[in-house]
Structures are given as structure tokens and as C-alpha cells.
Amino acid sequence: MARLRYLEALRKALRDEMIRDDSVIVLGEDVEAGARGMTTGLRKEFGAERVKDTPISEAGFVGFATGAALVGKRPVVEFQINTMIFQSFDQVVNQAAKFHLMSGGEFRVPVTYVFAASGAAFGNAAQHSDHPYPYLLHAGVKTVMPATADDAYGLMLSAIRDDDPVALFSPALIQGRRAEVPDEPTAVPLGVGRVRRPGGDVTVVAAGPTIPIALRVADKMAAEGIELEVWDPRSLLPLDRDGIARSVTKTGRLAVIDDANRTCGFAAEVAAFAASELFGHLRAPVQRVTRADVPISFSLPLEAAALPTAETLEKAIRATLAGSAS
Amino acid sequence: MARLRYLEALRKALRDEMIRDDSVIVLGEDVEAGARGMTTGLRKEFGAERVKDTPISEAGFVGFATGAALVGKRPVVEFQINTMIFQSFDQVVNQAAKFHLMSGGEFRVPVTYVFAASGAAFGNAAQHSDHPYPYLLHAGVKTVMPATADDAYGLMLSAIRDDDPVALFSPALIQGRRAEVPDEPTAVPLGVGRVRRPGGDVTVVAAGPTIPIALRVADKMAAEGIELEVWDPRSLLPLDRDGIARSVTKTGRLAVIDDANRTCGFAAEVAAFAASELFGHLRAPVQRVTRADVPISFSLPLEAAALPTAETLEKAIRATLAGSAS
Amino acid sequence: MSRRGANGAIGLEPELAISLYRTMRLVRRFEETCVDLVKDNEIAAVVHESIGQEAVAAGVTAALGARDYLTSTHRGHGHILGRGADPTRVMAELMGRTTGTNRGRGGSMHVGAPDLGILGANGIVGAGTPIAVGATWAARTDGGDSVCAAFFGDGAINQGVVHEAMNLAVIWDVPVIFCCENNLYAVTTSLSDMTGVPIIERAGGVGMPVTSVDGMDPGAVHDAMVEATARGRRDGTPSFIEFRTYRYSGHHTAEAATGVDYRSDAEMESWRRRDPLVTWPERLAAGGILAAGGKEAIDAEVEALIAESVRFARNSPWPEPAEVLDLAYAGGAGDGFPATTWGGT
Amino acid sequence: MSRRGANGAIGLEPELAISLYRTMRLVRRFEETCVDLVKDNEIAAVVHESIGQEAVAAGVTAALGARDYLTSTHRGHGHILGRGADPTRVMAELMGRTTGTNRGRGGSMHVGAPDLGILGANGIVGAGTPIAVGATWAARTDGGDSVCAAFFGDGAINQGVVHEAMNLAVIWDVPVIFCCENNLYAVTTSLSDMTGVPIIERAGGVGMPVTSVDGMDPGAVHDAMVEATARGRRDGTPSFIEFRTYRYSGHHTAEAATGVDYRSDAEMESWRRRDPLVTWPERLAAGGILAAGGKEAIDAEVEALIAESVRFARNSPWPEPAEVLDLAYAGGAGDGFPATTWGGT
């Protein structure tokens, strides 16, 4: 076991897989120099054929990765900025994600898309602060967002080994955090959530950067005797619905805190699932704590006001305990 | 009043606005010849400066429209195929949709995006059958999907007159249907829903191509004495939540049938809204009837199996009446 | 690849020259049959006919070797059949049957075949080009000499991603042959309104060898491809070839119903006079390559094959609705995918 | 626009030549101040300095007229200030205050100003170019003669949308001057690894006049722009100008912390010797255009302006959290927008 930062854990997972499997290659802007940290040193270790800087051609290099995957490579594509998925949107959702089915199962597209430093981070402004995973979820792209270094390590392994496209979000606000990471490759399977803190009163579904927020609120409310169960799906698609169901069956109350936009976001999906499948267990309105559905302003007070916070989560939890919509 | 087809109503609205307002222009692939029907004859009537065929450069011409809008035009952009939004995704969600806020309110982007013949339509296969409005909803782009010719007319007027980007979906499966359309320009405001059929037992939220399905099921179940209230939001963002609330307060039961993907889709948004804001009025699980979250196969039996149908809606309604998740 | 023999005007090995005719004939009759099947609702939606453009498909594919790749377009039957896909399985695909190349999941615009290196036809203009570059690059990392024919139309030249893909091929030495079928139109729009310069200048500006050839002459097409593939195999150079051609039909089978009108009769007539299905066998006959009755024998053989394809497709089973989720993911759509509880089946 | 006077080596009107220096000095000192403010957390996140590239901003903007337009980039302070934006309001924007050009909503990468025709800086590489084409086209539909300077970097040449935008300008006769600041790098990647041909060939292939000029010489920059804008006004021709320049700083203020290393000391040194902030005033002095003490007077004036900008910004109010939704939509975010019930404020 070594205590690694989240970003180091991603790098270790990538490196371990590259050692284990020759077909793993890395593509992206400035991956040779390792501008984003995940790929530092890999060019030197694995050479020019396996670690390639790309031009600023997101649609082009995502399509390139698809093609390489079709004939046996396992490309890991790093998006330097979260919203760069938009440039390559057709290549991801209309090509890579549909290729297997369209080909009648003849082709597979084992590509991993890594979103480096995703989400907002103190002044990145409207075009660099998105957390665009709901777009991918809607498109049916497998998507994970680890919250801790150990999960970052284990989910990165699974993402690379998966035979479908998998998106991995590495949120800016947490990728400096540390955790114990096993020395031996230990994959965390897709679709298996994790209780971050057990509790019997309210289930709080959180993911990625909202995990520390949820834990903070849980600590605070525990002092009042209110026990939150902080439940981390880790993988947003596939989603461990059974795990959510187990928790909500116990608590009867559900709040979802999520760092993406509100409308048609991940929180909406979890709330909708609960409204259908867990209705009989719910004793109070489901709470959605999300972004404010407005582009993120540069100015810090406005950025903070648009993001989900401990205060809004606490308010929502008190509302659900009082049995009212927030 | 004239009895017009949906597509004719769109064309009439566009033409009426072009007559009324010189700043309205039309851009898109093959709009001069009117390959998609909405723009037939407009080039001849309004000339080359106002009706422009574009190259197959979706990102380019969407950006062009944004620029033209910034300096006073009201461009109407026709996407020849629904998924062409993917090519221009950055220009829509990261540029046009954010421009007003990013500029501190100094600029406006009054562009209308029309999605001609959107959705699936008997054999268009995986890349041409999407109904991509949830992507736009998540991005905060105002979005309407009229179900009838009169609403097509009225919402098109509102879309063009709006000072923000507005997306209008014209579903392939219903754009041949007829309705009475007023001779005088009568705008339908964004954000106001409409009861398509009143009923007291179950609220069925449907939109666009699922309206005829919902009405069919309502007819059928009425014979058994079950009265569905078919409620058409018409505009998906802004969403007439008060209208949905009124209906659900009355019926206590909600089913949503929607022609987009399930995960993080429009049905998820409506269900999540109900789970939070209408929880106290709900007497049974909310039902989501959607696509199956799988790329649409070419082969017709598989296409049909992936789409929301009258049968699945009926099943869902019976489930909600029985108080169970479907 | 067969190079020029000593046959005067034709200049190709007789066997190859004849097989080019056979391919063109197969594609023509296959598509004419498709048009009928669309009319009869036996093929769903529309098909985009390449009738008139067969010489390009035949000439390009004849120049490819066994380990080479191909990406195709919405107008791709010729590419696929030329490459050697079994017409019965392609027809079954177009008729949505489980015996189709894509088990009925793809249809006309998505035919693919790993064993033939056909990395999918594509319904999205230009989208196949970066995929072609990536696949070809990957195939060569273990020392192979694969090349790839990436097809697209004149309209695709204005898609940003095509430009990006061409640049990737240039900077990474990936021998994709960018095969641009210039049939003068993208749906109703005329190429000359949509670009300011000849199409090959656009590609030349990215830094690869470009050439423009008569796309109504399968021999000329083939020769240009032989040169480009040889260069590509040798030193990884990508190439761009413009094939000047023409589609005799509308953009697709439903065009007539839309009432659009964008081509003059004179223009259409002038191109019809150059129909490779007529001119090529005439040249072969004049050059003594095709003996009396030779054409008729090929035509009859093709006819039988087409008839068999339709018969095979008609007798093939439809997919079952219950299979709808089976191919959503390579590992199947198990627990955790909303699809599994969406309630449809 | 001032054209060449009779001043020998410089060849520009003295007033213009001096104002080019003033602009460069303003941009340099503004950005040096920004770097300090970022260090002190008075400016959030990062700024992308254009230090070293000031001659391009000064020369290009000096050639624009009142009704012309400009689109800028992530590295855009020079473009904005050159165009005449009030440094106090730009500084207030960078410090997130309500008195900023964008009321604090935009920050460094999004500065815009309708009254100056500044259609936004852009954080997305290349994304401003089609916006520039559309705006310029629209502005000319009522007979005006506007042109537009659309800035982007060498790295942007590989974005598909830039290619699409250039083509739109060509086919629709829209006089956008595509101003490519070639500073040899995109973050850490070297242009020479990312394109197979000189950058101007890429643009030339689309069909517009191209030229490459010394981007360390504001006079040369200005002259090239004057030629391009005159041609554009006259007949709608777009142009592409490569400005060969260099950034003395890292990609942005946080680069040093990442430990990347991609430029040689010798290379940096050679470009530093050509610093326009040194060479240009020397030339002006040598040509007798800048009298003794003239430079110092400008420098002092600029210093006062910068100090005043920082003072103004510091004394300006922050936006209130409660305003968070105000500018979500042009008509406000009323009923029906989830934003209004998201529970945050």
C-alpha cells in the first residue's frame, strides 16, 4: 500500500496497464510533457508509438482512437479540458458509442476517455467549468467518477480493460487528495457503489467532488444525532441501483447532491429512479442539490453561488426530515 | 383559419416572420431547394441574402449564425438531420448558449435551431434516429417540441422572436399531421403547457410524437372508465411545472412517455420534479416510458422494440393504478 | 496488384479489366434491385444509390490488398460489394434480417465487415475519415504495410473533421488514400457554390500528394489508386484522389417525392453518355479483351447472384424484438443499465 | 487609416508609430501586473500572458476602423486593449468585479465590448472564427464596409471549425482577416510536429490571399493588415496573415508549477533579443520619431493608468451571490426554469 494522490493513482493505473498490456496507448494534447499530470514520464518509458501528442483536433483524434480500437488497440484519450468533449461529440456519441451495435456486434471499441481536472475550480469561467457527464450518460456511454485515489486507481483499470468506450472524470477539486492505494493491480468493477459513511436517517447520494461535501455535512449533522448514509455510486453508468435501493429501503429518505447541471442531470436520473422503483419506501420528497443551470460566472461569488454546497445540502436534508420539498 | 400540415405551419410561421421582420434569415443545408419542406420557395421570395444554403459545415454555420445574431440578425438554422447538432455541439452549448451570460448581458443571441424530421422514422438506423433534445435541456437551451400544426405555428413565432437561442424539434412521425392554424400570427408563449385531453385518474405527460400515442391509449382506456389527462408541455424548457402540478394534484398519479433516451432524459426530469415538488400528491410510483437506451437498430422489429409505445404506456398506467412500479 | 499489361487502349491485365466490369455490373444491378425493393417496402427508409459512380468503387477496391482497410459512406454499396462482401449478406442487411452483415442492426448506411477490413459505412458525412486514419496507423504498428481507402463525397470536404483527419495522416505518416467521389452535388447544393477553389487544392494545402482522375473510367481510377497505394505502403504517405463522377439518380430514393430540381437535363445527359457500364465493355470489346458473348455471360451470372441475394434475404429471419438490448454493449447490458428496466419487453 | 509617411526606416506616420509603442507598453505592463495579481490571488485562476506578442496586437488593432470587428482568444488582453477597451474596466473584469467589461461574468478569457466591435474573447481554441464570419457578413448586408480581425494561434489551425470558417468567408465574400499568431507552440506542442506544411499553405488551400509577416515588428504587422483590410473593404476578400511571434512566458501563469519543459534557452534568448518593447522604441529614436524623454513620458503615463486600473478594480464591488441567475437568459430566468427552484439562494 502506498499513500497516493488521486492523480498519481490514475497515472499508476495507466502505467500498470501499459506494462501489462502492449495494446494500451495514450493520446491527447500535451500528454508527452504530461501537462495534466496523468501522463508524466510515460512517453519516455513507453516511446513515441504508445504515447502521442495530438494536434488540437478533438474530433479527429477521438475518431482516430476509435479506428485504432477497431483493430486491436486500447487507446486512452485524455481531454485536456472538460468541455473538449463538445468538439468531438459526434465522434463519441454517434460513432464510438454506437459502433458495436451498428456493426451487429462485429466490432468493439475499447477506448477510455479521461477528463482531466473536470468541473469548476475557482475562476475557470463559463467555458471551462462544466461537468459534462450527463451528456454521456444520456448517450449511454459508460461513465465513472471516482471520489478517492483508491477508486481512481481501481476504476481506471476497469475502464481500460472494458471492451466498450468508458469515460472517466477526474474532478479538479479532488484530484489532489490522497488515499491508500494497493501495490498490486486491484480493479474496481463498474457498476458497484460504496457506502462512504453508514447512517440510518437519510441516504445522501453523492459522487466525485460532492463526496467531501456530503461527508462534511454528515459530520456536522451527526453532532445533532442525525445520521446520514453517504452513498457513492462511483460508476454513474452502469449504476448500482440495487445499492441505492438497499440504502433508501433502510432510511426512507433520499437527497442527491451532484456537481452537474440540474435539468436532465445525474441527480434527476437518481431521483426519477427512486420515484419509480423506490416509491413505496420513500417517506419524504426526494431532494436534488445541483448546479443552478446557469453558465458558471468567472467572478468567485457567482461561481460559488451556482454550485452545490454544504449549505444547500444541509437545507435539503432538513427539508426531507421535515417532510417537505426544499 | 386554414387546415395545414405541421410542416406547412412551420413554413408559414417562418414566412410570416420573414415578412414582418427583415432581420430574420434562414441558413442550412439545402434550404434553397427546400429539401426538408420548411423552406420551400423562400429563397425565391426573399432572395439570396436571406435564405442561404450552407456547406456541410455544421460547426461553421452554427457559429456563423451566432455571429450574425450578435450584430442584429435573427437567424433560423435548419439542421437537416437531428444528430447534426453533434457536429456543432460546442458552438451551440459552449458558445451560443453561454454568450449572453459570459458577456455580462452585453450581447444577445436570438437564433432558432430547427431540427427537421427529428426522431426515428422506420428504418433510419442508429445515426439518424436520435431525438437529442435532452442534451439541449441539460445545457439550458430553450427547447420546444410542438405536437400539432397550430402549436408548430405559434411556437415557431415565439422561437424566432425570442432573444435567446431556442431549439425547435419537428418530429418526423408527426410533421405530416394537420390542424387548424389561425390566419393571423398568433404566438404560443414558451413555457405554457396544454391539456390535450382532460381526465381525473392519471396524468400522462407526453410531448411531440408521443402525444398521438398517449391519446390513443387514453381513448382505449376510457372505454374501461379510466380517464387519463394527457398533458402536453409543448415547451420542454422553460417547462410549465405549475401546469403539471395542477394536473398531478388532481390525479395523484403520473406517467411520462417520452421519445428520447431514458437516462438523464426529459422523462427523468419530469419524474424528478414530481418526486421533489409533488411528492405529497403522488399516490403511486411515477412511471417513465421512454426509449430503451440502446442505439436504434435499422431492422424494424428492433427499432419498434426500442421506442416507447402504446403498449408500454398502457402497461405503465395499469401499474400506477395498481400502485406498483412497472 | 495487377499492373498494366500490353493491351493498348485499356492497358490493364485482361482479367482485371474484365473483373472491373463485373464489379460495376454487380453494383449497378444490386442497386437497381434495391430501388425496386424500397418501392415495395421490402427495404425500409431510403437507399442512396451510387448508380453512375460504379467505376470509382470498382477501380478503387480492385487496387486494395487483403490486409488493407476501407471506410465507406451513406452511398456505399459499391465500395462494399467491390471489396468483396457477399451480396446475399449485404442484401439481407438491407432487408433487416439476422443473416445480414450487421445482423440487421446497421442497414444500408452502416455495412461493415471485419474480415474484409471494411470499418463501417457511415451515415455521417466525413465521420469515417479519422477512424480510417486510426485503424491504419494501428495496423501498421506491428510492421504491416496496410493502407486504407477512405471514401467520402465532394460535400464532405467542408467538414472540419475531414481536414483534421487529413492532417493527422500527414503528420503521423498514415497511408490513408482519401478517396473523394466528386459527383458535383451534395444533396441539392453544387460543389462550385460551396468551395472557392478546386477540391484538390483544399487537400493539397494540408500537405499530401493529390490528383484528380476521370471517375467514369475504372482503369484510370485503378491506376491512380495503384500509384497511391504503392507510395503509401512504401513510406506511409497518405494521398488524396478526386474522382470526377456523377450520380444518375437523386440523392436517395425519396428525392423525387420532395420535388427538388437542381440539375439540368443537358448536364445529366452529358454524363449519361459516359456511363461506364456502357463505355467500358465497349472498350474491352474493341480491344479484344471481352470476347463475343463475354459481357452477356457476366450479366447473366450477376443476375443470378442478385436473384439469389433477394431470395436469401427474403427467406432469412427477422431479429426478435426481445433481442433489442443484446448488442447495446460489448459485454451486454446487465444490471445497472437503465435499459434493462425500461419496461419495453 | 494612416498610411506610410516619409520616415525612412519606419515608414509610418509618426503619431501612429508612437501609438504602436504606447499600446505595446500598455499591454506589457498590464499583463505583468496581472501576473502579480494572480500570484497574490487578486485575480482568480490563471491568465494567459501575451508578453512577447504585443507587436501583433498593436499593429493589427491600429489598422481597424470604428465600425470593424474583432474576435479574440484565451491570450487576448493585447487585442482588447489595443482595440481601445478601457484598461480600468478590463482590470475590473479580471478581478471579477461588477464594473468589469462583462460585469465579472467573463474574466480574462471572455472579455467583450459591443461598442468596440469586440465580439468576445474565447476560451475555446478556434471557436471565435465562424462567429467572426457571421458577424462581419451581417454587418455588411446593409451596405457597410466593415471588416473583422479574427485572432487565433498556430495551434488553432488544426481545429476543423477554423477550416470551415475560412471556407465560409471565401465562398460568401466576407472580409475577415484571419490573424494567426504563430508563437510556435500550443501549450507544450511544437507547431512543426503538428502540421506537415507551413501554416499559410493550409489557409491558402482554402482559397484566400495569405501572407506571413514578422510579428515582432508592429510596423510590418500594421502594413500587412492595411493591405488586407483595404482589399476586404473593397471586394469582400478574406485574408490570412501569419504573424511570426513568440510568447516569453509559459502557456499561462500556472505553467511553471506543472514542471513542463519544452523550449530551449537558446531559442528563448534569440526571441528575447527581438523584444518589440525594446527594438521598436530604439528604431523610433534612431529615426528621430521619438524625441529624448518621449519613451519615458509614455511609460510614466502607462504606469499611472495601470495603477489607476488596479485601484479602480480593487475599489469596485463584487457581484452578489443573489444575482447568480440574472443573466442566464436575455429575458431573465423566470418560471419554468429549474434554476429558479434549485434551492441555492
Ligand SMILES: Cc1ncc(C[n+]2csc(CCOP(=O)(O)OP(=O)(O)O)c2C)c(N)n1
Ligand atoms: C455531418 C452531416 N451533415 C449532413 C448530413 C446530411 N447529408 C447526408 S448525405 C449529404 C450530402 C453529402 O454530399 P457528398 O459528400 O457530396 O456525398 P454524395 O451524397 O454526393 O455522395 C448530406 C448533407 C449528414 N449525414 N452528416
Ligand SMILES: Cc1ncc(C[n+]2csc(CCOP(=O)(O)OP(=O)(O)O)c2C)c(N)n1
Ligand atoms: C478546442 C480546444 N482544445 C483545447 C483547448 C485547451 N487549450 C487552451 S489554449 C491551447 C493551446 C492553443 O495554442 P495556440 O492556438 O497556438 O494559441 P497560444 O496558446 O499559443 O496563444 C489549448 C490546447 C481549448 N481551450 N480548446
Ligand SMILES: [Mg+2]
Ligand atoms: Mg457529392
Ligand SMILES: [Mg+2]
Ligand atoms: Mg501558439
